[in-house]
Amino acid sequence: MAMETTLEILKALSDKNRARVVAALRRFDELCACQITEVLQVKGATVSRHMAILQNAGLVESRKDGRWVYYKLRKPAGSEPLFQWLEKALAGEEIEADFQALEKIEAITREDLCRMQRGEDCCPK
Amino acid sequence: MAMETTLEILKALSDKNRARVVAALRRFDELCACQITEVLQVKGATVSRHMAILQNAGLVESRKDGRWVYYKLRKPAGSEPLFQWLEKALAGEEIEADFQALEKIEAITREDLCRMQRGEDCCPK
DNA sequence: TTGACAATTAGCTAAATGACTAACTATAAA
DNA sequence: TTTATAGTTAGTCATTTAGCTAATTGTCAA
Secondary structure, eight states, X not given: OOHHHHHHHHHHHTSHHHHHHHHHHHHHSEEEXXXXXXXXXXXXXXXXXXXXXXXXXTSEEXXXXXXXXXXXXXXXXXXXXXXXHHHHHHOSHHHHHHHHHHHHHHTSOHHHHHHHHTTOOOSOO | OOHHHHHHHHHHHTSHHHHHHHHHHHHHSEEEHHHHHHHHTSOHXXXXXXXXXXXXXXXXXXXXXXXXXXXXXXXXXXXXXXHHHHHHHHOSHHHHHHHHHHHHHHTSOHHHHHHHHTTOOOSOO
């Protein structure tokens, strides 16, 4: 692997929000943009940019399904040791809180989640 | 390990010059500041700042010997997988060139190297 | 004890980065 | 076919970062 590729991977992982996404995708396999927006508590545009950086680094792949986009991990060859270290190294209260938040988020349908995100505080809370 | 610590490690490694230093220290065990200055071809003050960042991340330790400071790797618990991945992932022409440069640098005494660095183009070239 | 000097620290500048809002694209529903 | 909407892209701003030079610190040698 070229040095630049490696540095791109390290840069991609060295942002807190992106690291949280990677940890989340390791646990939850596949998440849509709106779910990630909900965990990170940042604007959709920000999530979009973070996901683009992870994709450019080759760490994530996306799949479009209607209006939704789903993301999952895509481990470059030989990167498993890195991910295993990362998982252990990131483990802690903060990641655990993300996981718990995601449990709740997964219990909601995409439709209701998106409704909530645009401020219609009806349905499930 | 706390998330912040992990992110500090990733940030420390995601700079090209710092990654080169880590690769060099994995191969050459111990290097002094002036030798690192010579490989990276940046000012001593810059090397000093990079080494401080690596030390704060817990990746490097230093030893003072008279006017010289020597650095070596200091692997945090459980980080061996990370270093092994990193070594493979960084391998390539650029790192190889650094290694060759370091072979030559190691063949020179510290005194002559420092003399060269302050512009006295006498002695070995 | 004074001068030389390797390394660090302080202060500066230019470039990179992450967040936001607003504009745009595409898909689905009315 | 018009409207609503999930996600992306463009543009702005504040913060961080890597490099430099200059000043400081600590150690050795005259």
